[in-house]
Amino acid sequence: MLVARHSTLLLVDFQHRLAPVIDGAQQTIDVAGRLARVAGLVGVPVIATEQIPEKLGATSPELLPLAGQVIAKRTFDAAGEPGLPQALDLKRGQVVVTGWEAHVCVLQTALGLLRLGFRPVVAADAIGSRASFNKEIALRRLAHHGIEIVTGEMVIFEWLENADHPAFREAIALIK
Template structure:
């Protein structure tokens, strides 16, 4: 199971132009925001990346406001290009990474495979990732799972990080779990 102390959250390329072409863009953004809020509440390290922001636009402010760190720019599809992040996590005793973001079959998948190769246990929040086409999304999830990536959901991840009820952190996580999804969001 994930623990707040040994897991990092990596939100991959949830940028305005990419969100605009996602059939479930509102759901992806909403779940990424809940994951970032939960990470902040529970002390989980979180990083946001941006793929070629000059062309694909910035990360929505609602997501950037959930972290004290600016988004890390990259040109390669895999976040492995920002290997200094992975190295810092290993140094801090973090050996699990939860992935969220866009697109499942490109940047998320390539990052997952690179993280596996670097020795991390990798999880993907299936309701916080997406691709323009269902076939790309579905095949990428199956390929990642066959490669050793564990599939989970936003709510499951939040409660794993939280571990127990009866704490102020549980109250905050419970409030995140009770939020209503955006209208028209198909839950995976």
């Protein structure tokens, strides 16, 4: 189970300039946004990465204000950049991974996090690729490597733990 006090939410390369070519881009932004808002309610840090932001632009305007930290990167594996491992805390070893391109940066980052001793969990409805086939194969490969595949709602309800959580009503309002 995911536990809020042991989790970090990672928004991988949700860059505005990529949105027009990502299959289901708005849906993935919506789910990632819900996750980020609930993360704020339950005390989960939110980190965004940006692939070569000087060329691909900044994080989508719907998500940028929700990120506590933004890390620029040049590698496809964000865990291979010095900024991300330094920003993460092994006490928060569960890293919920969302983002774009599922078969490149999301996949390589999740595998990189696994290599560094973190427990990446990929929210399938909050990742996207230009072609849905690439996303499908990425999810298969991630699962093959033992990385759990979940949905945004699964994450939210696990972070809340029960209906008595002080943020329950506000979180549920974001889902409906």
